[in-house]
Amino acid sequence: YESKADLLAMLKTAQDLWDIRGAADTGNLVKNGEFDSGIANWKTWIGATSTVPTTTQENGNNILRLQTSSSVEQTISGLQPNTTYTLEVYGKVDSNGYVSVGFKNYGGDQITARLNSTTEYAKASVTIRTGATNKAVTIFLLKGAGTGAGSIDDVQFKDSTPEGERPEVMAATEALAALFTAQTSVSTTHLTPVTKDNGAIKMTTTDADIATATEKVAAVPANLKVKATLEAELARATALFANLQASQTANLTKNSQFDNNLTNWKTWAAATAVTPVVITENGNKVVKLEGNSSVEQTITGLLPNTTYTVSMYGKVEAGARLSIGVKSFGGAQANAYVTATTDYAQGTLTFTTGATNTSAIIFLSQGNVSGIAYADLVVTK
Ligand SMILES: [Ca+2]
Ligand SMILES: [Ca+2]
Secondary structure, eight states, X not given: OOSHHHHHHHHHHHHHHHHHHHHHHTTOOOTTTTXXXXXXXXXXXXXXXXXXXXXXXXXXXXXXXXXXXXXXXXXXXXXXXXXXXXXXXXXXXXXXXXXXXXXXXXXXXXXXXXXXXXSSOEEEEEEEEOXXXXXXXXXXXXXXXXXXXXXXXXXXXXXXXXXXXXXXXXXXXXXXXXXXXXXXXXXXXXXXXXXXXXXEEOTXXXXXXXXXXXXXXXXXXXXXXXXXHHXXXXXXXXXXXXXHHTTTTTOOSTTTTOTTTTTTOEEEEOTTSOOOEEEEETTEEEEEEESSEEEEEEEOSOOTTOEEXXXXXXXXXXXXXXXXEEESXXXXXXXXXXXXXXXXXXXXXXXXXXXXXXXXXXXXXXXXXXXXXXXXXXXXX
16 A cells, blocks of 8 residues: 555445445345355255355355255244235356246245346345235245256345335325425416425324324334435424414404304305305315305505415315405406315415505405305415
């Protein structure tokens, strides 16, 4: 080495490689997969004229040697049913021929892959999915007929179930999905609506729902890559929920949850339409808009040249088109449409008051003759 620094750099590289190898061994269910303990843990088989499999040293590393018509196998128990496992083996053969590596006795067809490299060690991998009741598998390494022997090392067998299919991940994903609903946003400076399927927190979300999602995300094993994504979604839900809980603070909309029926709201209905009413749904009052009808409220005390956002939750029936809109604020009237039919979705509209305007009219309207819409929680800030 040129210097101590070079030597230290080389040591650092070696340590990093060793650490990577250590990490690769995590979760390996094979015993003595490196053959460091000779043939221990492996059951051998030989054909009539063959030689018993043995281990040998190669550059200071123990490897397995398999002569023609011989094999080793190991039964691995304690597996989970309906789970994906992958066997990975490194090996090469002396001359033409191959070593078969694979699975049997796991509730499915015997399945193998071939190691047939004659120069470098190459990797073979085989993946299975255990049956509904299977909890064990036998892995085998077999040199069949032909010439030459095989060299084998580093046998790994691990749970390789895709992260998204793991029960903990599925449970966390489901608990998070239950917190969100769709959001459509429109701004008077950008009229093209932006719709996100899970952009808003559900209007009905409770502390218990957040607690459940928190618990499910915490249960996801820390070594899964998807955990960071799930944690970020949980953080987003938690922030949106805090915002929902604080929605009445500084809300400029009066009677924003229709608790006082239509107080503060002015109704309008076309000649043939029904005048909007407040109904109670699961103990919660919401405004019901049928046919061509609307409710509106003048928001006062606004500052000129200032940006405000008005939002509401709504759902529709019979092809209705519910909109939250704003007018008389010193700019062009604008609407955000909500067309959700099951969960209440959120519509938000951002507007900027004109140079001298200090008020705006916000409205909820339903313009389809046969449509029905429901709306609640109108927040102007
Ligand atoms: Ca080895
Ligand atoms: Ca309400």
